[in-house]
Amino acid sequence: MLQEEIDRVIEMAWEDRTPFDAIKAQFGLSEKEVIELMRNNLTQASWKRWRARVQGRKTKHRNLRAEEVDRFKCTRQRAISSNKVSKRLR
Numbered sequence: 857m858l859q860e861e862i863d864r865v866i867e868m869a870w871e872d873r874t875p876f877d878a879i880k881a882q883f884g885l886s887e888k889e890v891i892e893l894m895r896n897n898l899t900q901a902s903w904k905r906w907r908a909r910v911q912g913r914k915t916k917h918r919n920l921r922a923e924e925v926d927r928f929k930c931t932r933q934r935a936i937s938s939n940k941v942s943k944r945l946r
Contacts, residue, residue, distance in 0.1 A: 857883075862897060869894055870906065872913065 857865075865883055868874045869890055876887040885893065895903055 862893065865890065865893060866897060869910070 861883060865879060865885065868879050868882075876890060879885055879890055880887075891907075894906055898906060
């Protein structure tokens with residue numbers, strides 16, 4: 857996996873509204889593989905913070921989401937082009 861792809865997976869894993877299913881669809885990594893990738897590429901403090909944040913979070917697991925949540929990104933987020941997230945204008 858290229859460093860750019862690893863960086864994008866990490867970014868997607870930190871996003872609250874991006875489920876593990878979306879990462880699997882785009883990069884072919886299971887939830888377990890994403891967890892391992894995060895463990896190997898984050899500092900120990902960041903790893904613990906991310907793990908505590910993700911565990912049990914309904915938005916990271918499609919089958920736990922409310923039925924009305926059918927998107928991978930926040931409604932305020934601009935379109936994603938070339939796999940780069942455009943920042944919201946202030």
